[in-house]
Amino acid sequence: MKSRLIATLVQHLGSHLGFMVFVLLFVTGVAASTAYTVYRMRVEALAQHVAIATVQARAIEDHLTQSLVLLDQTVINASQMNSGEASWSFEGVLRNAPALRSISLLDDKQRIMFSSNPANVGIRVGADDYLPPGPENCDLLRIGRPWSGRDFASGAPIRTLQPADLSASGFIPLLRCVRRGDQVITVAVALNPDYFINYYSARLAGEVGLVDVLRYDGIQLMSTDEQFLPGEQRQDERFLTRISEIESGSFEQVLHGDQTVISAFRASRLFPLVVVLNVWRKHALATWAAESQRLLLMVAPVLLAVLVLATWLYVHLRRVGALQAEARQRDRDRLAATVFTHSREGIVIANADVRIVDVNEAFTRITGYSREDALGKNPRLLSSGQHSREFYVEVWRKLLGEGYWFGEFWNRRKNGELFVSQITISAVRGSRGEIQNFVSLFSDITPMKERQLQLEHIAHHDTLTRLPNRALLADRLRQAMVHSQRRGQLLALVFVDLDGFKAVNDSYGHDVGDVLLITLAERMRIALREGDTLARIGGDEFVVILVDLEQRQDCEPVLERLLQAAAAPVQERKRVLQVSASAGVTFYPQAGVDADQLIHQADQAMYLAKQAGKNCYRIYDEEEFVRA
Numbered sequence: 328m329k330s331r332l333i334a335t336l337v338q339h340l341g342s343h344l345g346f347m348v349f350v351l352l353f354v355t356g357v358a359a360s361t362a363y364t365v366y367r368m369r370v371e372a373l374a375q376h377v378a379i380a381t382v383q384a385r386a387i388e389d390h391l392t393q394s395l396v397l398l399d400q401t402v403i404n405a406s407q408m409n410s411g412e413a414s415w416s417f418e419g420v421l422r423n424a425p426a427l428r429s430i431s432l433l434d435d436k437q438r439i440m441f442s443s444n445p446a447n448v449g450i451r452v453g454a455d456d457y458l459p460p461g462p463e464n465c466d467l468l469r470i471g472r473p474w475s476g477r478d479f480a481s482g483a484p485i486r487t488l489q490p491a492d493l494s495a496s497g498f499i500p501l502l503r504c505v506r507r508g509d510q511v512i513t514v515a516v517a518l519n520p521d522y523f524i525n526y527y528s529a530r531l532a533g534e535v536g537l538v539d540v541l542r543y544d545g546i547q548l549m550s551t552d553e554q555f556l557p558g559e560q561r562q563d564e565r566f567l568t569r570i571s572e573i574e575s576g577s578f579e580q581v582l583h584g585d586q587t588v589i590s591a592f593r594a595s596r597l598f599p600l601v602v603v604l605n606v607w608r609k610h611a612l613a614t615w616a617a618e619s620q621r622l623l624l625m626v627a628p629v630l631l632a633v634l635v636l637a638t639w640l641y642v643h644l645r646r647v648g649a650l651q652a653e654a655r656q657r658d659r660d661r662l663a664a665t666v667f668t669h670s671r672e673g674i675v676i677a678n679a680d681v682r683i684v685d686v687n688e689a690f691t692r693i694t695g696y697s698r699e700d701a702l703g704k705n706p707r708l709l710s711s712g713q714h715s716r717e718f719y720v721e722v723w724r725k726l727l728g729e730g731y732w733f734g735e736f737w738n739r740r741k742n743g744e745l746f747v748s749q750i751t752i753s754a755v756r757g758s759r760g761e762i763q764n765f766v767s768l769f770s771d772i773t774p775m776k777e778r779q780l781q782l783e784h785i786a787h788h789d790t791l792t793r794l795p796n797r798a799l800l801a802d803r804l805r806q807a808m809v810h811s812q813r814r815g816q817l818l819a820l821v822f823v824d825l826d827g828f829k830a831v832n833d834s835y836g837h838d839v840g841d842v843l844l845i846t847l848a849e850r851m852r853i854a855l856r857e858g859d860t861l862a863r864i865g866g867d868e869f870v871v872i873l874v875d876l877e878q879r880q881d882c883e884p885v886l887e888r889l890l891q892a893a894a895a896p897v898q899e900r901k902r903v904l905q906v907s908a909s910a911g912v913t914f915y916p917q918a919g920v921d922a923d924q925l926i927h928q929a930d931q932a933m934y935l936a937k938q939a940g941k942n943c944y945r946i947y948d949e950e951e952f953v954r955a
């Protein structure tokens with residue numbers, strides 16, 4: 328059950344590598360989408376805090392503007408009092424304006440004439456470095472640079488180049504020109520920054536962020552930052568350009584050397600002031616960091632588990648696959664061994680040096696050589712000596728050129744008997760193309776070959792006399808004609824027809840006639856020389872080919888023997904049979920004469936012999952024939 332499940336898994340997962348690629352893609356995909364989610368959460372967290380900072384900046388700016396509008400009104404009201412009531416009235420004003428430390432009237436030389444703080448009288452306040460710049464903006468509330476000290480009497484303007492750490496005390500001077508009748512008087516107030524800083528600190532805890540208030544020109548007025556330097560000129564050109572161009576916006580900056588903050592700013596609608604609200608990015612991302620950590624703690628172990636499981640499965644499946652492949656290979660080897668052992672065909676395996684390295688049982692059965700007889704020997708062991716050198720050269724040429732040879736070999740068994748084998752020899756090459764083995768498969772086709780020879784014999788021989796028939800005669804005659812032309816020798820073609828054979832048949836029957844035919848055929852065959860051919864071409868007609876004649880007369884002894892053989896009596900049981908033969912002879916070469924014409928000529932000559940009284944022969948002579 329388990330192995331079937333694994334087999335199915337292997338089948339369905341395709342290649343193991345493909346499976347691992349799939350798992351890696353899956354893990355990468357999940358990791359990528361998790362990373363993207365974390366990234367999106369971060370972007371959203373930052374965007375959310377930008378929105379919060381923007382809302383807070385707006386609220387604080389609103390508070391600041393409202394406070395200053397109220398202050399402006401207070402200053403106008405206070406300035407309408409005559410100088411006699413001013414001192415006590417200023418005190419009353421201060422009681423209702425907690426953001427003010429003092430309120431003073433200036434003379435035309437910017438020197439304090441009257442003040443809620445008598446110590447201020449005589450102090451020169453100056454009208455430079457105020458925003459908006461005077462004197463055309465004299466009747467607006469103008470914001471000065473921060474001063475050190477609690478009030479004009481104990482303080483001094485802070486120079487930009489040397490901002491002072493005055494977290495302990497400091498104030499912001501404000502000027503306002505007010506018309507009283509035809510007189511213009513200038514009111515100066517000392518604004519207490521702590522009033523605002525406390526308010527801002529209550530709205531925005533220090534670990535969340537900081538609030539800065541700047542003039543339009545970038546001079547820092549107040550801040551909830553403990554490292555704040557009042558009067559410092561902000562150097563960030565881009566920031567200064569932005570706040571001078573747009574009312575609100577956001578950006579990122581680095582504070583305290585390495586702390587990134589998300590800053591939202593909002594410019595006052597009525598006063599040359601900008602509120603900058605900075606949220607520590609660390610704080611903005613704290614929730615995101617925690618959630619991301621939780622998400623990663625959930626996803627990472629799952630991915631790790633998937634990877635470990637997949638790797639284990641991969642290794643396991645590979646091992647199972649390797650075992651299965653080994654088992655399949657073993658099965659194949661077993662099958663090959665079975666085929667090798669039980670094949671009905673003889674198998675010879677030779678190495679590259681053409682030495683036998685293995686043979687099967689069929690080899691021993693067919694050849695009679697045992698495995699031990701054959702090992703280490705050249706397959707020439709079976710050579711019969713029946714084939715020419717050219718034959719072997721051709722075998723090797725084809726084997727090395729085309730990789731195989733197929734054909735028939737005459738071989739010799741261990742007991743010396745010849746046998747015909749039908750054989751396929753293959754050259755087995757290694758990966759680099761070098762020959763490693765020669766494998767021969769052969770079967771003993773001797774019985775088949777014999778049957779084939781029998782059939783061929785039947786097809787070419789007369790069944791009664793066993794002499795060559797007309798077909799084989801034609802073949803032999805063609806060969807003899809070629810041979811005679813090549814050697815420049817004569818051949819004689821003799822047409823023999825028995826005389827009076829019909830009478831034998833008629834008197835004693837066909838069977839007796841057959842016996843006579845067989846006997847005379849054998850006698851005539853014996854009368855010939857070796858190399859000559861006697862064929863029966865039908866009934867009592869025979870044709871003889873006499874080869875290798877130097878001259879025409881050389882055939883005469885053979886012809887005589889032939890006629891004598893045909894005319895000799897034959898004892899058949901108690902009967903004596905006797906016929907004779909008439910023969911016609913013609914010679915070759917003759918110009919323009921083929922085999923059929925030769926037979927025709929001999930036939931005609933034989934006809935003349937019959938006419939001449941039988942039991943004789945006649946040489947074909949064209950003129951004589953024409954005369955006859």
Ligand SMILES: Nc1nc2c(ncn2[C@@H]2O[C@H](COP(=O)(O)OP(=O)(O)OP(=O)(O)O)[C@@H](O)[C@H]2O)c(=O)[nH]1
Nearest residue numbers: 824825826827828829830832837838840841866867
């Ligand atoms: N027994 C036997 N007779 C055959 C065979 N084939 C043909 N014959 C006979 O052989 C005879 C040949 O005829 P002819 O050559 O005219 O007879 P013939 O008596 O020799 O005549 P001439 O040649 O003129 O002397 C015919 O009677 C055929 O029937 C055969 O295979 N066996």
